[in-house]
Amino acid sequence: MKGAGVFLGRIRFILALLSGKLTRAALRALGRNASYLPGAVALRLCPDFLARADKPGRIIAVTGTNGKTTVCNLIIDLLARAGVRTLNNALGSNTAAGIASALLAGSGIMGRSKFQTAVFESDERSAKRLFPFIKPDHLVITNLFRDSIMRNAHPEYIAGIIESALPETTKLILNCDDLISSSLSPSSPRAYFGIERMPGDVTRCVNRINDIRLCPACDGELVYDHRRYHHIGRARCPECGFRSPEPDYTGADVDFGAMTMTARDADGEGVYELLSDSVFNVYNQLTAIAVMRELGYPHSRIREGFGAGVGILESRYSEERAGDVTVVMQMAKDRNALACSRAFDYVASRPGGKELILMMNNLHDSKNWSENVCWLYDCDFEFLNRDDITRIVATGPRARDYYYRLLLAGVPEERLRCSDSELSAPGLLELRRGESVYILYGTDAIELAELVRAETKHLAEVTAP
Amino acid sequence: MLFPELCDLFGDQANTELLLRALPDAEAVRTPLRARPAFLDRHIDLVYMGSTTERGQALAAAALAPLGPEIESRIDAGARFLATGNSLEIFGKYIDCGGGERIDGLGLFNVYARRDMAHRYNGLFLGKYGDIDIVGFKSRFSHLYDTETAPQAAGARDFLFDTVKGAGRRPGDSREGLRRANLMATYVLGPLLILNPLFTKKLLIDMGAPNAELPFERAAMASYEARLREFENPKTGFEY
Numbered sequence: 001m002k003g004a005g006v007f008l009g010r011i012r013f014i015l016a017l018l019s020g021k022l023t024r025a026a027l028r029a030l031g032r033n034a035s036y037l038p039g040a041v042a043l044r045l046c047p048d049f050l051a052r053a054d055k056p057g058r059i060i061a062v063t064g065t066n067g068k069t070t071v072c073n074l075i076i077d078l079l080a081r082a083g084v085r086t087l088n089n090a091l092g093s094n095t096a097a098g099i100a101s102a103l104l105a106g107s108g109i110m111g112r113s114k115f116q117t118a119v120f121e122s123d124e125r126s127a128k129r130l131f132p133f134i135k136p137d138h139l140v141i142t143n144l145f146r147d148s149i150m151r152n153a154h155p156e157y158i159a160g161i162i163e164s165a166l167p168e169t170t171k172l173i174l175n176c177d178d179l180i181s182s183s184l185s186p187s188s189p190r191a192y193f194g195i196e197r198m199p200g201d202v203t204r205c206v207n208r209i210n211d212i213r214l215c216p217a218c219d220g221e222l223v224y225d226h227r228r229y230h231h232i233g234r235a236r237c238p239e240c241g242f243r244s245p246e247p248d249y250t251g252a253d254v255d256f257g258a259m260t261m262t263a264r265d266a267d268g269e270g271v272y273e274l275l276s277d278s279v280f281n282v283y284n285q286l287t288a289i290a291v292m293r294e295l296g297y298p299h300s301r302i303r304e305g306f307g308a309g310v311g312i313l314e315s316r317y318s319e320e321r322a323g324d325v326t327v328v329m330q331m332a333k334d335r336n337a338l339a340c341s342r343a344f345d346y347v348a349s350r351p352g353g354k355e356l357i358l359m360m361n362n363l364h365d366s367k368n369w370s371e372n373v374c375w376l377y378d379c380d381f382e383f384l385n386r387d388d389i390t391r392i393v394a395t396g397p398r399a400r401d402y403y404y405r406l407l408l409a410g411v412p413e414e415r416l417r418c419s420d421s422e423l424s425a426p427g428l429l430e431l432r433r434g435e436s437v438y439i440l441y442g443t444d445a446i447e448l449a450e451l452v453r454a455e456t457k458h459l460a461e462v463t464a465p
Numbered sequence: 466m467l468f469p470e471l472c473d474l475f476g477d478q479a480n481t482e483l484l485l486r487a488l489p490d491a492e493a494v495r496t497p498l499r500a501r502p503a504f505l506d507r508h509i510d511l512v513y514m515g516s517t518t519e520r521g522q523a524l525a526a527a528a529l530a531p532l533g534p535e536i537e538s539r540i541d542a543g544a545r546f547l548a549t550g551n552s553l554e555i556f557g558k559y560i561d562c563g564g565g566e567r568i569d570g571l572g573l574f575n576v577y578a579r580r581d582m583a584h585r586y587n588g589l590f591l592g593k594y595g596d597i598d599i600v601g602f603k604s605r606f607s608h609l610y611d612t613e614t615a616p617q618a619a620g621a622r623d624f625l626f627d628t629v630k631g632a633g634r635r636p637g638d639s640r641e642g643l644r645r646a647n648l649m650a651t652y653v654l655g656p657l658l659i660l661n662p663l664f665t666k667k668l669l670i671d672m673g674a675p676n677a678e679l680p681f682e683r684a685a686m687a688s689y690e691a692r693l694r695e696f697e698n699p700k701t702g703f704e705y
Contacts, residue, residue, distance in 0.1 A: 150587040369702035374655030377476025404684040
């Protein structure tokens with residue numbers, strides 16, 4: 001009977017492999033994206049497809065609340081610059097079906113993998129369906145923060161999911177400035193990355209979200225030696241002596257003027273040109289450097305990779321000139337208080353006068369039910385209460401909620417406008433010469449944001465003297 | 466505010482912020498986990514407790530357990546409480562965490578919570594508090610059940626809101642939340658008072674501040690009325 005079971009399992013796998021490949025071929029013939037359905041078909045036919053599929057010899061998985069796509073893409077690009085082709089799911093889903101689709105795409109007709117290395121972005125909640133089967137050699141956890149209330153509940157829940165799914169052999173690459181993720185699975189091999197104290201660091205939390213205030217060891221109240229934002233920083237417990245771990249890979253001498261950072265570890269250091277002047281992207285860059293160092297690449301090689309054009313995805317941030325106004329597109333993940341807080345903090349730090357269009361509505365929710373807006377009150381709208389932010393247009397299905405939230409954040413009412421239609425929002429801007437317009441949009445509103453940008457640019461160009 | 470370092474998920478802190486703005490002369494008293502709650506020793510106009518993690522529930526319940534009889538006596542003497550989200554579960558008999566694990570509650574109600582971490586319930590809520598429409602959001606891993614040993618007396622009103630649409634204590638139960646004297650607890654989470662200006666004004670009256678003004682009441686009402694229309698729309702889905 002056991003032999004029959006093994007035989008049937010093998011048959012099921014072969015059927016899933018062929019069906020998945022046929023599905024992929026059909027979708028590609030139709031000009032469609034084949035990054036999810038082939039894998040979903042394969043998993044439906046063979047639930048242990050991921051365990052059975054032939055996989056590259058080296059697998060790096062990247063998970064975490066924020067930054068995983070950016071970090072994943074940086075690693076893929078750096079490896080490519082180093083001459084390493086990677087199997088990846090950069091163009092598709094980060095769930096089990098997405099990774100199964102990638103494995104199908106990266107294998108020959110008999111299912112043998114055509115790649116030596118894989119870099120997979122992994123949704124945190126999918127950890128149980130992924131990690132026990134693909135057994136990553138390295139698992140990068142960028143950070144754990146509050147995310148979607150409905151899907152991810154809170155960081156402790158996600159930490160529990162990831163921890164319960166970790167293979168013993170997987171080496172973790174963790175952010176030592178994040179006590180939630182860095183405390184995961186103490187018995188797993190690990191390396192830490194972190195940024196040393198920077199000007200502007202505080203000790204008291206100035207954010208509405210602060211996800212770890214009590215010592216993980218004794219529940220005493222934590223004290224921060226320095227804090228970057230939210231719970232990110234270096235903390236200790238005066239009661240039991242617990243403290244944040246020390247980094248193996250340190251981001252040091254971060255200089256936003258010169259746009260450089262030194263990445264330092266026990267075996268050397270390198271001075272890197274920063275890809276972005278936002279702190280969260282400095283973390284993303286340092287994470288990628290740490291991974292490349294773990295894989296054995298010298299700093300010189302990694303620097304060459306960055307120098308050859310490796311950068312941050314354009315779809316998340318871009319700026320261009322229109323008339324006398326700079327129009328900036330800034331993705332601010334919808335229903336994600338922390339991502340929006342970071343975006344607000346970044347926008348607030350930019351020089352010069354600014355006007356904002358806030359359109360972080362979740363369009364899918366607005367069509368099918370009513371967006372859960374609790375996240376607005378975890379989000380640091382207070383950062384937008386500045387004299388150099390002269391106009392904020394709250395727009396979309398949740399415009400009135402944004403408007404009310406901004407008033408409660410202290411933004412004077414004369415600076416606020418409200419528009420149900422996103423496309424009408426640019427008409428409510430002043431478009432002052434030499435200033436910037438920031439369009440903050442959510443993840444399912446990219447096309448709509450492009451239309452808003454186009455309208456903003458058009459108005460800026462026609463009003464230019 | 467009870468255990469603000471633990472009980473502050475989902476925008477809950479906005480509730481007390483709103484009240485403090487409406488009552489500019491009010492004093493905010495924050496009781497951390499290891500401190501004795503102030504309301505046990507002096508008059509507090511409102512004790513608020515917000516949503517927390519599952520571990521937070523265990524810590525909070527353990528901190529309050531030795532004070533159970535005192536808390537019960539204060540509540541029966543009229544102490545005003547508002548608990549949102551899963552903090553309400555601490556006021557029941559126990560929380561069944563699954564796998565044989567259980568957290569003892571304060572036992573103030575003949576209910577228990579049953580937790581299922583594999584299934585998160587997400588829904589909208591439309592209810593009534595007297596003639597006041599209540600709108601809100603629910604997101605949780607557990608539901609509330611009557612205890613077998615002491616079911617509620619028929620017609621007993623130990624709940625806070627009447628459910629119009631969405632789930633009450635659990636899907637299919639029209640009773641929402643818990644009520645005992647001036648203790649009000651609801652599974653509606655996050656900025657309940659922000660979302661429901663009429664309920665907030667009633668609460669302020671009950672707290673002895675009938676002339677308190679809500680900040681930006683016009684904007685609050687615009688947001689509330691728009692949401693109420695959405696929730697009353699039969700085409701609006703109520704479970705995520």
